Amino acid sequence: NGNAPVIIPDALNAIAEDVLNHSTKRRAKVRTLLSWFGYSRRRTHVVTEISEALESVGLKTQPDFQDEFFDNQVYFVPLTSADGCDSEQHVESEEQAGKPPEEIEEYEPPEEIAAPVTLSIIENPTYRVSHFASARKAVVTVLPDDSISQVTTVMLMKDFDQMPVMRTTREVKGVVSWKSIAQAKASGKPSELATHCMTQPQIIEQGDSMFEAVDRVLKYGCVLVRNQKREISGIITAHDVAKSFHELAKPYLLVGEIERLLRNLIANHFTQKDIRSVKKDDDREINDVTDLTFGQYRRLLENPANWERLSINVERSYFIARLEEIRIARNEVMHFDPEGLVPEQKRQLWEFANFLHNICR
The missing domain is CATH 3.10.580.10 (CBS-domain)
Known part of the structure; x- marks a missing residue:
């Protein structure tokens, strides 16, 4: 972050007050922790920013939030606590005594629009057994x-x-x-x-x-x-492995179905010359509809004259906005992020695929 000031969310300040000054046990899902900072993915810069914020208020998480399963809870403990650890044992004894730690209210994470960052498997903590x-x-x-x-x-x-x-x-x-x-x-x-x-x-x-x-x-x-x-x-x-990779594969298959339907729609209404016209100077060569990217689908269809040629009774601006959402989700899917898409993005894929099936019949 260089010399930029560390921004502390109100929720984290409140937790620091409880943990450090009142010895209250606090915890939250990893997904929730990220949402306080406006993120839904653990990119390298995100992990660094949250770690610095935790350190600045004198806290750390156990287990480490960058290693933990996305929907599991992590505990907020003093930075000086030993790993391993007395604070964890105290939490366990509280739970056994019928006094579970106070749980932070859960929030739906905001959609992250930033382009995905490609990391090696070794550098990326999301590819760990945890x-x-x-x-x-x-x-x-x-x-x-x-x-x-x-x-x-x-x-x-x-x-x-x-x-x-x-x-x-x-x-x-x-x-x-x-x-x-x-x-x-x-x-x-x-x-x-x-x-x-x-x-x-x-x-x-x-x-x-x-x-x-x-x-x-x-x-x-x-x-x-x-x-x-x-x-x-x-x-x-083997069941756990199959379930995990099935969750990764479903959005991938939906994206493939959406792209197939889009290509059919375009191929049925535009000539190769029309399709090649969306190419910009720095684009790769376009020979037919299969060479188009999602950005080029949008470039072709947001043109009012081209849209009229589809002869479908659908609002163009709304369609283009949904297509942009699919492009963003598609970028996440194609990186096979183990944390997966947020629920809203999964819903968007299903809805758009069903929509295209209806108008392409």
């Missing part, structure tokens, strides 16, 4: 001496494919799965207890690359996630 929702959810476990009958009953009831075998939150003995049970029984060796049927656990840190987690899930079926306190904080399975 951004799987299941990396910070309580893990259902079994004890080594639990019977296989008991283990399979729990797995059937909860629709699990595997369960960790653990004595404490830090002591992992192995993982029991349907495959490992079948292998143990087929071997002719004892298979009555969980300890007879378990395989070597795969453990990954919350700060590790999510792509490493995906590779290991594909190979071993699941990975256990360990937090900074060396505790098992979650489990990532």
Whole structure:
């Protein structure tokens, strides 16, 4: 930020007052924290700005807001608190005593219009294991001496494919799965207890690359996630991986459908000469409609004379405004941001795709 003054949102000032002067425990979603600063994505400059603001009021977050899953809560603690940590333990004891910390009111984040910034996977904290929702959810476990009958009953009831075998939150003995049970029984060796049927656990840190987690899930079926306190904080399975990438793929497919419908609409009403006329000096070569960008779709259709050629009874200015919203959402989608689109952008994609289907029939 250079010499620019650090701007502190009113909500953060109020939290600092509560935490530092009244020993009140405060927390908020990562999404909410970003919204106080007018952002909805954790770009590098955004992380820097928020970190400086937190430091200026004597606070930090636990877990670190740049590592945490987007819709999970982070606690605001004094900057001098040790990582790991007494303040976290105090929060846990409060919750166990039936006194959950006060929760900040949630806000819908404003839409961010700024062009996306491309970062390498290593530099981008949003590509970490902690951004799987299941990396910070309580893990259902079994004890080594639990019977296989008991283990399979729990797995059937909860629709699990595997369960960790653990004595404490830090002591992992192995993982029991349907495959490992079948292998143990087929071997002719004892298979009555969980300890007879378990395989070597795969453990990954919350700060590790999510792509490493995906590779290991594909190979071993699941990975256990360990937090900074060396505790098992979650489990990532093939279902979690599929769900995560499905959420990424849906907007991508919608954008593709919107672009296909736009191209059909344009190709049916304009000649190649018309299409090539939108090219500016610094644009790449345009040979046909498939070479057009969203900006060039807009350039072609915002011309009143061109719009009349479509022969559709739709307000031109409203259509162009919606097309610009889709262009912005499309830029986010094509960067495969793990934080995904905000709900409003997802709605815009669905609405525009349905709209084009109706007018192109």
